Amino acid sequence: MDPALAAPTSNGPPASPAAIPPAGAASPAAIPPAELDVELDRAMTEHYVEGRRGMRSLVSTSLLVALAAGVALLPAWPPARRVLGVELKTTLPLAAVSALSIVHAAIAFGRVGGRGRWYRVAEHVESLCSVSCGVALVYLSGSAASVFWIYFLLFIADSWNNPRDVGIHMGLFGLASAALAGAFGARGALTDVAIAGSIGVLGAVCIYAFASSARHRLRGEAERRILRARLEGLLVERERDRIARDLHDGVAADLSTLLWRATELKAAVAAAGNGEATSIVDELVSDARSSLDELRAIVFALRVSGGTWDDLRAELRTRVARLCAGSLRCEIAFHDDADAAEVPVDVRVHVVRIVQEGVRNAARHARAQVVRVELERGADDVVVRVADDGEGMPEGALEASRGGLANIAKRAELLGGAASWTYDGGTRLVVTLPLRAPR
């Protein structure tokens, strides 16, 4: 127990306020690779979806279709036909297939968004169509030095928006150039083999360079995001620490002295044989002691922050055991593995407070025999359950609450989660808290 907050004895004043042990603040150490990977993956997905939003707009889709139509119609102009080496009857169907795949991808994006399965499939179909049309047109033009390589330009440009799919892009580009080199080689056109091979290598290098650069940039953004979140956590932590210290060294120390004096006064009044005054001072001592206890609980609650999942488990066990004195039996279960990873500061504080309030309510209001606390940690969120076998909450208790229940709901809302209470042979509180702060 903290000496400054300990009840005084009649032998003398309480010890001077001792330093509060340092809070388990989130350390600003290096970012764990796994955390960075998750954040990087998220940044790449967001960047990809944002990029697609522009590319799949009505204007961009129309421009892409117009480009396909323009390429298809080029042979209608005799001088262009001579340079391109293909007829309108070849370009038209191929460009139509390509344009249809572009429109299909735009419709899929509009319906299911950039993360939808339909869209992902539509995008791969579109890539295959572009590559096949490009390969066919370059080959049918009779020379590897063909303007129809333009079909492959999109892959290179896209690597900037979508560094995740660098493997697919390089694979498709490599396959297309290899197929062309092979086809020209079968004809004995060695110059074309060399051109197709060179363009293939050049294109693959460009895709890789673009994707690496984009990945590097997004990695930097992800790092900054993590560090900003940590910094915010540390600032909150420091402020909480300051409040706890002020309460401890100021109000708690004064209250402690008051209690000591009241205890002395009680002894003096008792010695004087004044029974009525003794009982009044006795009440005063007891009130001062419970106020000090409450203040001590607040100071220690303020210091609940930082720490690992293992610390949180230990913390919950201690607090729940403390609340479950008497006939109330408490069970606590954790549905996750032991883990030395750090808990986001906010999540830890809210989980502790929610469990405390849930159990305290069960102990105070439910007339329950058993309270069961469960903590289940998923990849993206943590679920807290507090269930009792008591008589259930009165109708409208949540709406009327200005205290514990309202605070639980508010805590869930602050973290972007949700809280619900149901009656299931007792009150069953379920709170889901995301492990990432809402943006």
Ligand SMILES: Nc1ncnc2c1ncn2[C@@H]1O[C@H](COP(=O)(O)OP(=O)(O)OP(=O)(O)O)[C@@H](O)[C@H]1O
């Ligand atoms: N587990 C429970 N079982 C039965 N009734 C409950 C339970 N939890 C809450 N209640 C009812 O809901 C009411 C509101 O609860 P709430 O926690 O908001 O306030 P409180 O516990 O009365 O006071 P405090 O502000 O100190 O928490 C309680 O007064 C009680 O009637």
Ligand SMILES: [Mg+2]
């Ligand atoms: Mg309450």
